[in-house]
């Protein structure tokens with residue numbers, strides 16, 4: 042997330058920060074003046090920024106190395122924007138040795154780990170006065186976080202929500218860039234939330250963020266685990282490493298209460314680990330999605346009496362001492378029952394009695410709008426049902442296809458592709474899941490990034506061809522917009538079209554070029570044409 046995302050109306054900056062002496066920060070965090078630095082003098086800091094475009098007057102600019110550049114290359118821009126000092130690593134200091142920046146330059150060997158701690162000090166430990174909830178897992182983070190936010194708002198709380206789709210402060214949204222923001226951005230957001238009278242923060246925490254210390258030093262009131270299946274192995278190398286990054290959120294340094302869904306082996310492993318930790322305050326949840334071993338796993342809470350109605354799914358959460366909550370969700374799919382239950386239990390674990398949650402939710406239950414997650418497109422009055430979804434890994438694709446199947450009257454038509462330059466091991470699995478779970482599969486492009494889109498499609502097609510059961514039809518169509526049009530064109534009124542992989546996204550990255558494409562807009566247009574065309 043960049044708090045100053047290009048399309049946001051104005052930068053999100055706190056207004057009431059007590060200036061902090063740079064000397065105090067240097068002493069507190071062991072920062073050393075670079076060899077050619079100006080003396081620290083009376084410099085006072087009122088903010089911390091990690092990107093030059095986010096710097097405001099009074100900020101300390103933190104210049105870190107990246108994949109494309111070293112932040113020190115932007116130090117001059119940062120100073121022009123009002124930075125009163127620069128903090129960097131030894132390479133950054135070397136880059137700045139000949140620059141006359143007119144502000145002190147400090148170095149630390151503890152970067153990036155120290156950034157969040159330092160920013161929290163400058164902003165006065167803003168998380169301190171808030172109830173904070175963090176969700177991690179491969180799939181369901183955005184949905185569950187949005188559901189928690191929804192429950193809290195129903196309870197009358199003033200919330201901040203940080204996630205992949207958007208960043209919302211007290212009801213006003215701006216687009217997100219990262220799932221979990223950089224540490225200085227997070228502390229700035231928390232400060233703005235406090236200034237807006239906020240009571241609660243809800244956020245998604247990615248495995249990348251945990252590995253990169255982005256949320257430190259926040260100790261979340263409650264942390265939730267959804268599930269773990271293959272994804273992001275371009276970054277983490279092994280599933281084991283990916284799991285251990287997620288597991289960090291459930292250590293005492295990161296959370297006080299932990300709610301873990303034990304449906305899959307990784308959730309059970311986490312729960313077993315926490316059960317033997319004296320500092321953990323663990324709640325476990327088993328849902329109808331549990332694998333055979335999960336069905337027999339003793340959990341604090343379970344879900345029963347699931348009833349699918351046309352516009353909602355009702356269910357009962359049952360817990361210790363025969364505690365129960367009957368509620369519902371309007372979001373389709375069994376996995377959304379799991380997400381809703383996790384959301385409710387996280388709010389409960391953070392301190393709200395279950396009855397109060399039930400009363401606040403009423404008949405409608407846990408029913409927020411989550412953009413691009415099994416989102417229905419079109420008027421819904423005639424023609425095929427068309428859904429746009431964010432499933433872009435094997436676990437999500439399997440879950441969404443499996444949970445849609447009982448609701449499909451005709452054929453299940455799937456449009457999907459695979460992302461370039463990301464965890465290529467997902468591709469064969471996704472191709473297999475696609476042909477096994479849908480009746481007509483149209484393979485197309487996702488975000489190819491720098492890879493050849495035709496080669497990605499060929500890789501998917503080869504597996505899909507050989508794994509395809511007799512009745513499954515298979516096509517390759519590119520570009521993606523054409524594939525969406527083709528799916529809608531081929532769909533009969535009783536069919537369901539699932540356009541998977543890009544959800545809420547509005548820009549497709551093809552060889553570094555941003556191509557405007559919103560699957561929802563493309564599908565709606567295709568439906569309009571189809572509905573308007575003679576039968």
Ligand SMILES: CC(=O)N[C@H]1[C@@H](OP(=O)(O)OP(=O)(O)OC[C@H]2O[C@@H](n3ccc(=O)[nH]c3=O)[C@H](O)[C@@H]2O)O[C@H](CO)[C@@H](O)[C@@H]1O[C@H](C)C(=O)N[C@@H](C)C(=O)N[C@H](CCC(=O)O)C(=O)O
Nearest residue numbers: 091092093106107108109110111112115219220221247249
């Ligand atoms: C690996 C990683 O975390 N990369 C993030 C990082 O990029 P980078 O280190 O390569 O930065 P760079 O572009 O080389 O620039 C170097 C430094 O110069 C600074 N800079 C750069 C340009 C400028 O004009 N001014 C300026 O000051 C940058 O702030 C940065 O500190 O800093 C950038 C600015 O904050 C991020 O946008 C970028 O995330 C990229 C987009 C990314 O893809 N991150 C992924 C790995 C990620 O974090 N994903 C997770 C999980 C998603 C999921 O669950 O699906 C997430 O939490 O989002």
Ligand SMILES: Nc1ncnc2c1ncn2[C@@H]1O[C@H](COP(=O)(O)OP(=O)(O)OP(=O)(O)O)[C@@H](O)[C@H]1O
Nearest residue numbers: 179180181182183184205376430431432437440441
């Ligand atoms: N509990 C779940 N189990 C399995 N699949 C799920 C679950 N919840 C959602 N999904 C599937 O995963 C997709 C992504 O959901 P969501 O955006 O909530 O997850 P996420 O963890 O935030 O994903 P990402 O990290 O990729 O942004 C959904 O569109 C749906 O297909």
